[in-house]
Amino acid sequence: MSSQHVTAAGGFAYGVIGADIHVFGDGTPLYVLENWQPPPELDGSWLREQPSRMLNARFAVVEFTGREREMVELGAWCTQGPRLAARWLHGPGGQGKTRLAHELARALVALGWTVVTATEGPGSVLPPPGSQDLRADGSAGLLLLVDYADRWPLTSLTWLFSNALLHRTDLPARILLLARSTDSWPALRASLANQQVSASDQPLPPLDDGDPPDSSAPPGGGAGTTGGHRDGRRTMYRAALDGFAARYGIPPPTGAVDLEHPEFGLALAVHMAALVTVDAYATGRPTPAPPADPAGLAGRVGSFPVGSGRSRSGRSRSGRSRSGRPTYPA
Template sequence: MLENWRLPGEPDAAWLSEQPSRMLNARLAVVGFTGRERELVELRDWCGSRPARAARWLHAPGGQGKTRLAQEPARDRAAAGWRVVTATEGPGGVLPPPGSQDLRTAGSAGLLLLVDYADRWPLASLTWLFSNALLHRTDIPVRVLMLGRTADLWPALRASPANSQVSASSQALPPLDADGPGAHHDVPRRPGRLRRPVRHRSALNARRPDRRCVRSHAGRA
């Protein structure tokens, strides 16, 4: 299913407070995006590169910020007049009302298609996706950005865009360094919740009575 990408709206504060874990949903973009500067520059350069049509497989383990990172070039391209579209596969998704999605690219400066959880798609479905007429425009640049936790499916898939004269590449996200430069700090902390201080092990051991002393006192009794 294809539908137009939309900027995340302002989430309802009361709804968020019901389950603070909802603030971790990357699609809600509760807090501003920081970190991953090098990877973001690489994606922006890829969107503006010379090939008329290009596909990229962006992969990293879960929790490394793939979805949140992909929203940034989507935001940039939409602001630049591109048509930004998302693709979902399989049951369980919320379908938009029939006829509500105008995917025509007339007057658009380009087309960016986002495929989240692409590693969960059947290979046949991803191959079929590249046959969609929307991706075969020759008058505007076309980019397909697929997100996955692994790159296991990519070697078998990359021949499909190549057969359609689509430049194919992959990009791996390195692990995040929580304390290093460029670290990604877009995970909000739960308000009003204080962490319990962690005592040093030696301090904890100091509280424990010496077993030899206990036995000695017990023998005297």
């Protein structure tokens, strides 16, 4: 069994087993590879201190819902087809790409896959000094997640695709690139032909607001539901109410909400509407009707005072009593 010992003296050291490291002339990595990690355990008081933290997709505060059909499609892409394939998953910011990718990662890990994340090196938050063991011995397959792929230089992406991590002939490998646009995809796709990579793109459409789904099927052989677009907004909104209310320690608010405006096709907009509702309920303020655009919701989320929100139990987010109740902007 091979091992690797990495030591840094007055700087940062990073090593990998089972993959390559590509660096600039000064030693800075073009990108950093890490084993995918599930959502961390979260301190509820830390979340309530600044409620907008609950919107971080990587924290998975809200149960995954509303993108079941895309999970089926991505699951099939992972488990079928040629050995090496790349997909450009694109949609506007807040559409739910990151959460969908991490849910796919979770499902594949449960099926025995190795999942690795790639982060562009310059300016990125690097992993703790030490080694990343990326060997996929005994794995059913390998999934490489690349977030913000449209911000990567083309040369860095082409180097990434040449990494030995992806070129084990006995192991299916998939590269899922998340992006807001397709502007840089044609050039990358053309470059992949030389490496015999099967390339495809998948737009992430807005959430629909229609009838409830009526059928289910496992995503790529895993768990999930087809028809996930129908009633997607309301289903996601209810899940968000449950998730946020649990972090506040209160029952979820009830009542109907109007999510028909096209801007609520964004998963983030639906989550913000739910967070505004739960925070208002928890603090005893009148529940506002969601504004017609995410910018208005963002303004309300941004107006939450840090460390001073309170629940209907009479306790503040920081544990203070009812005395000295802060005022909240509308």
